[in-house]
Amino acid sequence: xxxxxxxxxxxxxxxxxxxxxxxxxxxxxxxxxxxxxxxxxxxxxxxxxxxxxxxxxxxxxxxxxxxxxxxxxxxxxxxxxxxxxxxxxxxxxxxxxxxxxxxxxxxxxxxxxxxxxxxxxxxxxxxxxxxxxxxxxxxxxxxxxxxxxxxxxxxxxxxxxxxxxxxxxxxxxxxxxxxxxxxxxxxxxxxxxxxxxxxxxxxxxxxxxxxxxxxxxxxxxxxxxxxxxxxxxxxxxxxxxxxxxxxxxxxxxxxxxxxxxxxxxxxxxxxxxxxxxxxxxxxxxxxxxxxxxxxxx
Numbered sequence: 001x002x003x004x005x006x007x008x009x010x011x012x013x014x015x016x017x018x019x020x021x022x023x024x025x026x027x028x029x030x031x032x033x034x035x036x037x038x039x040x041x042x043x044x045x046x047x048x049x050x051x052x053x054x055x056x057x058x059x060x061x062x063x064x065x066x067x068x069x070x071x072x073x074x075x076x077x078x079x080x081x082x083x084x085x086x087x088x089x090x091x092x093x094x095x096x097x098x099x100x101x102x103x104x105x106x107x108x109x110x111x112x113x114x115x116x117x118x119x120x121x122x123x124x125x126x127x128x129x130x131x132x133x134x135x136x137x138x139x140x141x142x143x144x145x146x147x148x149x150x151x152x153x154x155x156x157x158x159x160x161x162x163x164x165x166x167x168x169x170x171x172x173x174x175x176x177x178x179x180x181x182x183x184x185x186x187x188x189x190x191x192x193x194x195x196x197x198x199x200x201x202x203x204x205x206x207x208x209x210x211x212x213x214x215x216x217x218x219x220x221x222x223x224x225x226x227x228x229x230x231x232x233x234x235x236x237x238x239x240x241x242x243x244x245x246x247x248x249x250x251x252x253x254x255x256x257x258x259x260x261x262x263x264x265x266x267x268x269x270x271x272x273x274x275x276x277x278x279x280x281x282x283x284x285x286x287x288x289x290x291x292x293x294x295x296x297x
Contacts, residue, residue: 011152011214012059013132014052017119018045019065019110024263033068034262035137039271040281044261045071048135049103051148057133059104061126063119066109075105115233120215121223131155134213138262140270141166147212147256154188154252155214161243162214163191163251165207166258173203177237179251180204187253191244194237207253209237219243 022034035045049060064071077100085093110122120134133151141147147164154162165179177196181189195204213236222239229235243249259273260266272289275281 010056011131011133011155012057013061013127013130014048014057014059015061015063015120015123015127015132015134016045016048016137017063017116017134018068018071018137019063019119019122020113021065033064033071035068036070036074037261037267039140039261039267040275040278043074044140044267045074045137046099047140047142048137049075051146052133052135053102054146055148055152057103057148059106061106061108061123061132063108063110063122065111065113072105072107075100075102077101113233114228115231115235117223117226117234117236117239120236120239121220121234124220124223127217127220129217131214131216134211134215136211138260139210140259140261141210141212141254141256142259143254143256147254150254150256151212151214151252154250158184158188158248158250160248160250161216161219161240162188163209163240163249164211164213164254165189165251166210166254166256167206168208170200170203170206173198173200173206173208176208176210178203178205179207179209181251184250187255189251189253191240191249191251193241193244196235196237207251209251210254210258213240216247218247222246 018033018035022029025034025037036043052060062071082093082096085096106126108122108126110119133148151162151164163179168176174197177194178198179189179191180193180195181191184190189207194209219239222242223234226234226238226242229238240249259270261270272285275285
């Protein structure tokens with residue numbers, strides 16, 4: 001039986017899963033959460049928050065863990081810092097104030113590292129009985145309209161949970177979870193199931209799951225009823241498969257550029273590419289790249 005969801009429901013809540021250890025970034029991630037590593041002058045996590053706020057989201061539920069208090073602190077108001085910047089007529093004041101007031105930040109501790117599905121389940125009480133969007137902050141998806149807008153628009157049209165996907169080269173499908181289903185529009189597919197890291201010849205599609213995800217509250221019941229997988233973790237894709245057997249779930253093919261900030265090299269590449277898009281850095285970065293290329297020849 002299809003869940004009853006009003007298609008005009010406005011999504012006001014986002015969940016950002018950011019409780020992991022960041023082992024790829026050790027040893028720096030012992031002290032600095034990987035989500036707080038800088039992409040020029042903004043931490044990785046801010047890209048998800050900026051998109052959410054631009055789309056009208058008011059509450060950010062931050063799934064975090066012990067030792068990652070810096071993420072929550074980043075969004076706090078710091079009166080002494082703001083006063084110092086104001087006294088210096090610093091151009092940074094406006095951005096510092098914006099970051100501290102852009103949304104309500106609700107931290108929720110994931111006590112044990114039991115997987116992405118468990119991280120989302122930790123948000124159940126804070127989310128309540130309303131649809132919400134989930135971000136994986138390492139996946140920076142930029143475009144016009146934003147990935148968030150595309151997902152929310154798809155949810156508004158369909159009234160179902162929606163999974164963000166993007167086409168990848170056929171030879172790369174084995175690196176991702178891939179969706180299977182029937183097209184219902186030019187960029188939307190009714191989901192039948194997902195396949196985790198399929199062999200290229202056996203993949204049901206070339207649409208890989210990157211998020212964001214828009215879920216109705218029914219996902220929590222699925223997360224509570226799936227069986228833990230490898231390492232005792234709750235897999236979000238298993239809950240999505242269960243949900244798709246109960247009620248329609250759709251995948252939305254996103255028209256965005258993907259940046260992977262989840263590895264040290266990916267973070268470096270993302271920083272350079274984003275710098276090239278900023279008028280205050282582009283010329284200097286281009287000159288540096290040209291000079292570096294000559295020195296490498």
